[in-house]
Amino acid sequence: MSLSRRMVLGAAVSGAALSRPALAQRPWPNRPIRLVLGFAPGGVGDLTARMIAPRISEGLGQPIIIDNRPGAAGIVAAEPVARSVPDGYTMLLLTTTNSTADAMYRSLPYDTNRDFAPVARVATFDHVLLTAANSPYRTLRDVIEAARAKPGSINLGSIAVGNAQHLGAELLRSMAGVDMTIVPYRSTPDLINATTTGDVHLASEILAPVLAQVQAGRLRALAMASAERYPLLADVPTANERDLPGYMVGSWNGVAGPAAMPRAIVERMNTEIGRALALPDIREKLLELGVTPAFSSPEEFGAFIRSEGERWSRIVESSNIPKQ
The missing domain is CATH 3.40.190.150 (Bordetella uptake gene, domain 1)
Structure with missing residues (x-):
């Protein structure tokens, strides 16, 4: 092979080697x-x-x-x-x-x-504790006192064992020191329906999917499980400020x-x-x-x-x- 041909091939190989890092270093992002x-x-x-x-x-x-x-x-x-x-x-x-x-x-x-x-x-996402619109319970304290008066009589609904809503329900039962029956539902719509009809006395759920139901008067929010009241439900107290100090989920x-x-x-x-x-x-x-x-x-x-x-x-x- 002639010297000139070897020089051309060498330059081509070097150029290819240099082009690979250049392509790899294209600015991010260059695709979805x-x-x-x-x-x-x-x-x-x-x-x-x-x-x-x-x-x-x-x-x-x-x-x-x-x-x-x-x-x-x-x-x-x-x-x-x-x-x-x-x-x-x-x-x-x-x-x-x-x-x-x-x-x-x-x-x-x-x-x-x-x-x-x-x-x-x-x-x-704030959590909220809910009951039916026609429920006799007006506050979270009402529910806790009913559970203390008749252990096991209060159903506490949530969804999906192991998620934050369910663990929040478990924490509530533990902190309140009462015997409530935790009933897990497959989905939020199932839980909302059971709460609306009174099959669930108290529900633990994220606020977002139930906010419209609360605002429309189909569900009653008893307490927020957050550190502060939610701006769009300013009249709903937090559990921490009144009925169950320290409860925040x-x-x-x-x-x-x-x-x-x-x-x-x-x-x-x-x-x-x-x-x-x-x-x-x-x-x-x-x-x-x-x-x-x-x-x-x-x-x-x-x-x-x-x-x-x-x-x-x-x-x-x-x-x-x-x-x-």
Whole structure:
């Protein structure tokens, strides 16, 4: 082979070698991003994600595709994200359910604190304690006193054993020191129907899916399980301020990626989530749903996830709930 031909071939090989890193380092994102959700379409978390995703996409210049994977306490959604390539194109809507799963299951196929890179907390969801509109109970104290007067006579409804609503019901029973019969229902509509008809005397549920029922007078809110009253239900006291001091239960969600996701991607996504949540129309729509924007830094969200795992573990232990 002539010297000139060897030089040409060598330059071609060198150029190809240099082009591969150049392609690999194209600015993120350059294709759609998949956001995996651990629940079916239509729920409050799904609605929240679908509301803010287009606004985040505007800043990123790429669409965000919502991928619903319901089932098994969020494990079906979380496991593939934890094992995905950490390139910023697969992320998870991490929720309270992931923390309650940590507390309820003896083992999981991932570690919530170790296998995810926190990006930002998105929102919090207040919980509420409800009864039928024609119920004789006007306050949470009325229900607790009725349960003390006749142990086992009060039904306390929730959904899905092991989630925040169910554990909130278990915590209420434990803190009040009363014998209530906890009845789990398959879905929120089932629980609402049973509460409306009086089959359930007291229901533990997230505010968002029942807010319209309360505002329309079909259900009576006895107490919020939050630290503060909800702005759209300002006349409903918190359990902590009056009838059951110390009782506070809430839900949340946020975005996370696989653990080794580059810091630059974490920061860019965090910035765009914060921008979307700061938009006045987004904030207004979220509040109308019963959702409170709760944006945070990646570090704050990471610390929050750890504290939530510890808190729910304490609740499970103190309420003597058997692990699965």
